[in-house]
């Protein structure tokens with residue numbers, strides 16, 4: 484009887500000890516899982532932002548038609564994607580301010596992030612005026628402009 488009681492007590496004690504230990508050990512593990520999950524969420528958010536930006540650039544605004552040199556068939560060169568170069572279209576109307584170069588926009592587009600967002604959302608460039616034609620005056624939402632910027636930044640140059 485006494486032995487049995489002692490054994491019970493011992494079992495309880497060691498069980499408690501184990502639980503305490505387990506609770507303690509699982510703290511950092513839980514924090515790690517949470518941290519990894521957060522990183523994954525942020526990664527996924529960035530990834531979908533970049534994908535959205537790619538869709539706007541390639542599927543809607545077609546930035547590459549001007550900002551990428553063309554091959555002999557007139558198609559934008561994938562190897563020089565959004566790297567800029569001499570302007571490739573002629574005006575069909577008298578346009579004294581027609582630009583002569585399209586800047587590289589892959590990697591880091593000209594100006595600050597804020598200036599880029601302003602350009603995409605209002606059509607006004609860092610000069611305080613619209614860029615020269617044929618750069619179109621875009622009126623994107625801020626979310627779309629941020630997605631475009633995320634995509635451009637994701638490209639190496």
Ligand code: HEC
Nearest residue numbers: 544545546549582584585592593608609614615616617618
């Ligand atoms: C129809 C041709 C055309 C298209 C399409 C076009 N661009 Fe441009 N872009 C230009 C030209 C030309 C310039 C140079 C304008 C100048 O020199 O004032 C320019 C300039 C810029 C600049 C530099 C502005 C500055 O502050 O110097 C950025 C950034 C830019 N474009 C981004 C884009 C993005 C992003 C897209 C697609 C969403 C796009 N462009 C689509 C022709 C185009």
